[in-house]
Amino acid sequence: MVRLPLTPEEIERGRRLGALLREARGDRSILDVALRAQVSPETLRKIETGRIATPAFPTIAAVSDELGISLDTLWHAVNTAPADTVTGPARAS
Template structure:
């Protein structure tokens, strides 16, 4: 199967998702979050670094669940228009919790 190149919007959304997950993880180890979510640490590392800009929904759902975040809030945050004030502050994880 041939994969189409990612759009700039998809790349930016992946970058935002990775940054949000890193902030939400805080001091917890990548290994423990990945294992609790049922994904490999390498997969989580790639998502957090933005190398996987469009991860599978079940993967993100599992990670978000382990982090105690709301999928709706995560979706809203990573899709906010540029320049719009979002949850980019250091307490974003607390505001995204379900």
């Protein structure tokens, strides 16, 4: 099976997803969250940095559950927010 290249929109959604999960993780370590969600710490790191732009649904379900984020909230935030609003609005200089 040949995997098609990701579109720019898919890549951007992956970045928003990663930023949102990183923000929700707060001070908790990647290791702690990953182990509790039963996913690889390396996988979680790649998701948070946007290197895995389209992670598997069970992985995101497990991580979001561990972080206390509903899948509805996560979907809405990732699919409707411009990239700069995930971590907060830009401040005027």
